[in-house]
Amino acid sequence: MKKIILFGAGKSATYLIDYLKEQSVKHDFEVTVIDADYRTALFKVGNSAEVKADTFDINDSAAREKWIPNADLVISLLPPALHILVAKDCIRFKKPLLYASYISPEMRALENDIKNAGILFMGEMGLDPGIDHMSAMKMLDAVRAEGGKILSFKGYCGALMAPGSDDNPWKYKISWNPMNVVLAGKDGASYRQDGKTVEVPYEKLYDRNSTVDFPEIGKMAYYPNRDSLHYAALYQMEDVPTILRATLRHSEYCEGWQAIIDLGLTDNEKVINTDHLTYRDWTMQRVPHGQHQTIEEKVAAYLKKEKNARTIKQLKFLGLFNDEVIHLGGKTNAQIMLYVMTEKISMKPYDKDMVLLQHDVIYEHQNKTKKRTGYLIVNGEDLLHTAIAKTVGLPLGILAKLVLTGKVTVTGLHIPVMPEVYVPVLKELEEYNIRFKELES
Secondary structure: OEEEEEEOOOHHHHHHHHHHHHHHHHHOEEEEEEOOOHHHHHHHHOOOOOEEEEOOOOOOHHHHHHHHHHOOEEEEOOOHHHHHHHHHHHHHOOOOEEEOOOOOHHHHOOHHHHHHHOOEEEOOOEOOOEHHHHHHHHHHHHHHHOOOEEEEEEEEEEEEEOOOOOOOOOOOOEOOOHHHHHHOOOOOEEEEEOOEEEEEOHHHOOOOOOEEEEOOOEEEEEEEOOEOOHHHHHOOOOOOOEEEEEEEEOHHHHHHHHHHHHOOOOOOOOEEEOOOOEHHHHHOOOOOOOOOOOHHHHHHHHHOOOOOOHHHHHHHHOOOOOOOEOOOOEEEHHHHHHHHHHHHOEOOOOOOEEEEEEEEEEEEEOOEEEEEEEEEEEEOOOOOOOHHHHHHHHHHHHHHHHHHOOOOOOOEEEOOOOHHHHHHHHHHHHHHOOOOEEEEO
16 A cells, blocks of 8 residues: 655645545555644545545654655645755655645755655646646647747746636636735746847836737736746757746736835835734825825826726725725735735635636748647636646646556656656546647647
8 A cells, every 4th residue: 555645735735635535546545634724634635534634733853754754655735935844854764755836946955865865856746837847848849759940939827717707806816825926026037039038127027018819718918937048958948049938817917916016015025013004004105195185196196097097996996095904913015915915806615716828839840930839728616626726736646646656757856847747647637627729820
């Protein structure tokens, strides 16, 4: 009997746990789901005989040493900063580790230790990053196999609301980690366009009016991800003139979030006392206090907008012009905004989310320039069974099964760009209606 430990039973774990329940019966796996909140783990596990719930503080090294040595494979859905605790124990006890978030510098520093232990650490094994890597490499490898020369690669991904649930002025609701939403893009972005590196500062990231036509959906806005060039080597595209990875949003969201940035409401450094601070005064930190003007007029003038502009309505929807006291103690602006976003634009029980993923590859073949577009649309079912949970969790579960059944034998620190991983994982994802379509022009 093979034993799997899953650390984390939060929003992204629902489909993963359900998948592990299925596979535990088929392959005689014993699965333990460990979360800081025992009730959450117990609820997600349900009545399964093969999958059990438990709890302990992940910072407790003695508790980790009780569980990890007895596992055959470990999956982490913990916050990214906590992966390193699990990783060091997995190296020590020579246990493979799978996780969905980006490979951090701290994890990269362990690369030789992972290699010497002869085990697999697979990071970036969720949606974005994860499915985006696998589907991109499948397309790129296919173009190369046909004799094509790649001239441009652009990839876009977004966790959004399905039509009918995008019913607020932002055309957006939070379906995953809300602090990631608040801090998105803080490091700015870089990508390559026609052979030249383009650097975009955070202060201008959402103010670019960049759009892409998404098949079956229509025109979508996007902003570039932090470091598209990092993936040039991983995608074997060092000499490709144009490389871009970006995040999809509706144009309303980008316009509104640029205003939030301009007002300074995403700073995560300075702590301010909110116990006597109103939302109105908080919003006005950078805004000149002119006379004989409403707050809407003052903010509109500062943002160079009309007082009835969509952006002003978005800020009003968030309650940023209210006289209510925030009363959260000492918080940074980003932490206050986290509270505001969670209160005002979280998913409701009846809402359905939607995941969009698109790759555009321009290539030369037999002296002709061609474009190949691959795209994915996944709709969620409800607040628990979200598209984001499905697309983050299932790749982890499928790879766990492939490793424990001996179908994937690679070792070392990796992301899923090799055929022995992406071919079987993408194939099985189709059984769960996570299926790419392709267009050629």
